Amino acid sequence: MTDAAEPQHDTMNNSSPFTSVPIEVTVCVGKARPLIRELVNLGENAVLTLDKSVEDPVELYVGDRMIARGMLEEQEGEGAGQLVVRLTEVIDRRSGS
Template sequence: MDDATPAAESDPVNPFTQVPIEIVISVGKSRPLVRDLLKLQADSVLPLDRRVDDPVELYVGGRLIARGELQELEGEQAGQLAVRLTEVASLSGGL
C-alpha cells in the first residue's frame, strides 16, 4: 500500500468510503431586522459579517471541519468557485 494513500480509500471492503457527503461552505452571516428583510428585492445588498479576504468555514453535519480561502478555478472550469484549505480539523480535537 502506498504511504500517501489513506487506508480508507484503499479498502474495497468498507462501503462507507464510497458514500458522498455534503459539505456546507459558510462565507458569512447577516442578521437583518424582519422589517429590513421584508424590504429586500432584486439588486438589494445584504451585508455580511465578513470581509472578502476572510477565511470561509467548511461544515459537515453542522460541525466545523476546516477553514479555507475562496478561489476561482481556471482552464475548462474557469469561473467556478473552489476552496483551498488552510486549516483542517484533527480527528481527535477539532480545529
C-alpha cells in the first residue's frame, strides 16, 4: 500500500532530464465578475466577492489545463501558517476527466 503523501515514481519517466524541470501550478480559489466601474473604484480594504465559499474545492492548473482539485489548508508543524492544498481529485489525463 502506498502512502498518499509519498509521490509515486514512474521509473521510465525518471530517466528523462525533464522530470527535474520546475513547473508553475496555479491555484484558482474562485472568480469574480465586477463591472469595470466597480473595478476601477476598488481601493485598499475593498472586498471583491468570489463565486465560491471557503469550503469549496480549489482547482489546480498548469497553463490553461486543470490537473487537480483540492482543499485549502493551513500547514501544521514545521512551516505552520503556510497555505497548502490537499489534493482530493487528480484529473485523469487519459480520459480528460
